[in-house]
Structure formats: structure tokens, C-alpha cells
Amino acid sequence: MISTADLLQRLRPLHVCVGKTGHISGHGRSLTKLGVEDLRGKRFLEEFEVLRPSAIGSMADLADCQERVIRLRLRRVPDIVLRGLVINDQADGIILDLSFGIAVVDAVRAFDLTAQDFSPSDLAVELLFLQEAKSTAMAASFNLNARLDDARLAAETRALTDGLTGLHNRRAVDGVMHRLEQSQTVYSVLHLDLDLFKDVNDTFGHAAGDTVLKHVAAILRRNTRKDDLLVRIGGDEFLIICPGLVDRTRLATLSETVIRDISAPFEFDGHRIAISASIGIGLSLDVPHLGPERVSDNADIALYAAKRSGRGQHVFWTKELGLTLADMPLSQARRS
Incomplete structure (x- = not known):
């Protein structure tokens, strides 16, 4: 018993x-x-x-x-x-x-x-089972949400990234410029265009051209700050957007360094590749009430001036260059 x-x-x-x-x-x-x-x-x-x-x-x-x-x-x-x-x-x-x-x-x-x-x-055993099931379900839900967030962030990153160089693409520009304008942060825009890039493609093929573009992207990363936005806007054109940097001496030094490094010949598939670059610079301080589009346009106008003046150099936008390409003498000068 x-x-x-x-x-x-x-x-x-x-x-x-x-x-x-x-x-x-x-x-x-x-x-x-x-x-x-x-x-x-x-x-x-x-x-x-x-x-x-x-x-x-x-x-x-x-x-x-x-x-x-x-x-x-x-x-x-x-x-x-x-x-x-x-x-x-x-x-x-x-x-x-x-x-x-x-x-x-x-x-x-x-x-x-x-x-x-x-x-x-004891119902506590069932409660513990439910608690364990709930914890498991919440952990699975958390992991799923984390994967979805990662996938979303990866998709957003891909949408804003140039597939060849890994730099930002044109889509990223508007958001950054809008935030700079909203925060009233001064900034500069450097518009860079490669000189004689078409000759590389025509002579050595598109594989050589792709190598040149990746080489230029590496030079830009090496010479810019962490907060600067590096953009390939298409073809052989690049933008450097520099928040808080409007000092002409520092910008001139940056431009000269980038142009010097790009102009240094390098080897590709047994061939010697030699190009150069021209840079036009627009400052938000020059047009404080006209917004990002005007600053970008000014950088573009300054780039044309650099090209027309012999390439391989940088030019700051000034009022004398005008507000449109049509204002410039020889405004139809072709980039190459």
C-alpha cells in the first residue's frame, strides 16, 4: 500500500x-x-x-x-x-x-x-509548453523579419549602387542633395569626366574600359573622406559630393590629386593605358537660395570650361561662366 x-x-x-x-x-x-x-x-x-x-x-x-x-x-x-x-x-x-x-x-x-x-x-506543464512554443514562434518570426530586413536593405543598396564600380549611382544623388538642402549644410559638387576614354574602348575594347572605370573608382575612394558621396552617373562621368567642404584650397588640392592619380599610366593585358580627367566644381555658397539642381548645373558648366581649356585640369564655377551652357563661348565643345 x-x-x-x-x-x-x-x-x-x-x-x-x-x-x-x-x-x-x-x-x-x-x-x-x-x-x-x-x-x-x-x-x-x-x-x-x-x-x-x-x-x-x-x-x-x-x-x-x-x-x-x-x-x-x-x-x-x-x-x-x-x-x-x-x-x-x-x-x-x-x-x-x-x-x-x-x-x-x-x-x-x-x-x-x-x-x-x-x-x-498541473496546468503549469501546459503553460510551459505554450510558453516554449511562443518563444520558438517569436524566435522564428524574429529571424524571418531579420532576413526580410536584410533582403530589403540589400535590394535598396543594389538599387542605389553602380554594378561595375560599386560606387553610388544616379538614383542616390537626389536623396543626398535633398537632405543636405533640408539640413542647410554647405557642400560642394565635383563633376569629373574622363578625357580620351572613348579611345581606350575603341583601341583596347570594352574590357579595358571597364578596368579603367574600376581603377578610377578606387582612386576616388582613396582620396575622399568617409562622408563624401561618390557617384558614377553614367559612362565615364562621376560626381563627388562633399558635405561641409567648400574651402577652395582644399577642393583644388583634392581635384589636383585625383587628376594626377588618374593621369598616371597603368598596364592592362600587356598594354599601357594613359588617360586624364577634367573636373568642374560647384559650391552651394555661390547660389545659396537656388538649390541642389543649380549647384549641379554650375559644376557641369565648370566641367565644360575645364574641357575647353585643354582638359586634365579643374575649374571652379564663377558668375562669368554663366548659368547655362549656351551662355558660354564655344559651348558646343565636345567632350571626349
Whole structure:
């Protein structure tokens, strides 16, 4: 025959038996997982604090809570609040059938509890299953959202990136210029065009031309700042947008360095490739109320002036160059 103590251990692994003197006569095996030793022989109210009802201060008070649910906690584990159903036994003592209530998830996490630490019919086991299922579903959802975000960012990056050089493409320009205008940040636009690039394609083929464009992109990366926007706007034309940089001396030095590095001959497939570059520069300070489009147009006009003046040089836009290409003498000068 199974004893009452064994029966309680099997059916209610989280219980406490208290004798009529207020001493603990036995308890379920799961209590030992909460960081306490054998509680038998110790006074119940010295080991447990009854939170509700708050008037309980003796064994008689506890016995008066027959078939009521009380809230209590182990004094050694104050962070976990327990629920207990008070049942009077036949020897003037009580049995407290304990559970973690809504704190069960925290308790399982804190004390490494398993299903064996609960009654087979305890709904806490189902709650833990649901919690685990929820956590798994949330983790899967988080991972899916992260992958979708990564895919979206990758697609947006591809949409704004030139496939050959890895620089930004024309689509990226409008957004950056708009933000600069909205933030009232001064900036400069350098419009760069390669000289004699068509001769490279015609003489050595498009593979050589692609190599030249990648070579130029590397030079631009090497000589510009982290915050500068580097753009291939098509063919052999590039933009450098420099937020906060309007100092003519620094811009002249940047342009000269870029032109010098691009003009240095290099080898391709056993052939010596030699090109140069021209740069036109527009400053937002020169047209403070006319917006980004005007600054870009000014850089374009200055580029034509650099081309017409012999290529391989940089020119700043000035009012003398006019506001349109038609204002310039020899405005139909062809870029090559």
C-alpha cells in the first residue's frame, strides 16, 4: 500500500506538511530545487512569509484559512511568489498544496525545473509548453523579419549602387542633395569626366574600359573622406559630393590629386593605358537660395570650361561662366 507521504510526493511534488506545533513535517521534492535544504523540523513561519492574508502570525491563523488560497514566499528566495491551498489534515496539522502561479515561467528559468517537478495534472506543464512554443514562434518570426530586413536593405543598396564600380549611382544623388538642402549644410559638387576614354574602348575594347572605370573608382575612394558621396552617373562621368567642404584650397588640392592619380599610366593585358580627367566644381555658397539642381548645373558648366581649356585640369564655377551652357563661348565643345 502506498503511504500518504509517498502519494503526496507522486501527486503533489511541490507541497508542505506542517504539524500542529507549526513545524514542517515533510515537503515535496521540488522544493529542494529552490535552493533550500531539508526543511523538516523547522518552523514553517520562520521559513515562509505569508503575504496574503497579511494577518497570519500563528499556526491557528493558518489553520483558519482552511480551503483558502494564500500567497507566500520562501524567505530565502524572496523573488518567487507562491500560491498555496490550505488543507487541514487529520492530525490537527495542515497540508499546503503549492504552485508558482503566473511566476512559473520565471521559476522554471531560475531553478532549472522540469515537468517532473509538477503534478502530472498541473496546468503549469501546459503553460510551459505554450510558453516554449511562443518563444520558438517569436524566435522564428524574429529571424524571418531579420532576413526580410536584410533582403530589403540589400535590394535598396543594389538599387542605389553602380554594378561595375560599386560606387553610388544616379538614383542616390537626389536623396543626398535633398537632405543636405533640408539640413542647410554647405557642400560642394565635383563633376569629373574622363578625357580620351572613348579611345581606350575603341583601341583596347570594352574590357579595358571597364578596368579603367574600376581603377578610377578606387582612386576616388582613396582620396575622399568617409562622408563624401561618390557617384558614377553614367559612362565615364562621376560626381563627388562633399558635405561641409567648400574651402577652395582644399577642393583644388583634392581635384589636383585625383587628376594626377588618374593621369598616371597603368598596364592592362600587356598594354599601357594613359588617360586624364577634367573636373568642374560647384559650391552651394555661390547660389545659396537656388538649390541642389543649380549647384549641379554650375559644376557641369565648370566641367565644360575645364574641357575647353585643354582638359586634365579643374575649374571652379564663377558668375562669368554663366548659368547655362549656351551662355558660354564655344559651348558646343565636345567632350571626349
